[in-house]
Amino acid sequence: MMIDNRGLEPPQPMMRTLKALDKLLTNEQLSIINDRRPMFLYEELDERGYVHETVALEDGSFKIIITKTGD
Template sequence: MILDNRGLEPPNPMMRTLQALERLEKGHSLKIINDRRPMFLYEQLDELGYKHTTEPNEDGSFTIEITK
């Protein structure tokens, strides 16, 4: 599942991501694309026990893969 958050103002990308993660089954992954690194989201993911990796994209955005 891919969630494109580009063009959204904070905190909308984080809110959309957390809502999508609630529906995600354990062991599955969600990829999100953000205009910037989601520093506050990382804190939430760590607290909730999600694994995540971040890759920069050529257009300056970031793809974050989150595993539940």
């Protein structure tokens, strides 16, 4: 699943992302694209036990690949 959060003002990107994460099954992935690094989201992902990787894109945005690990 992919969510493009570019052009949205905080906290919309984080709210959309967290809502989508609630629907993920174990070992499923969600990719999001944000205009900036989601620093507050990283903290939330770490607390919830998600694995995440960030890739800087050529247009200056960031793709974050989030994997739901075992519950």
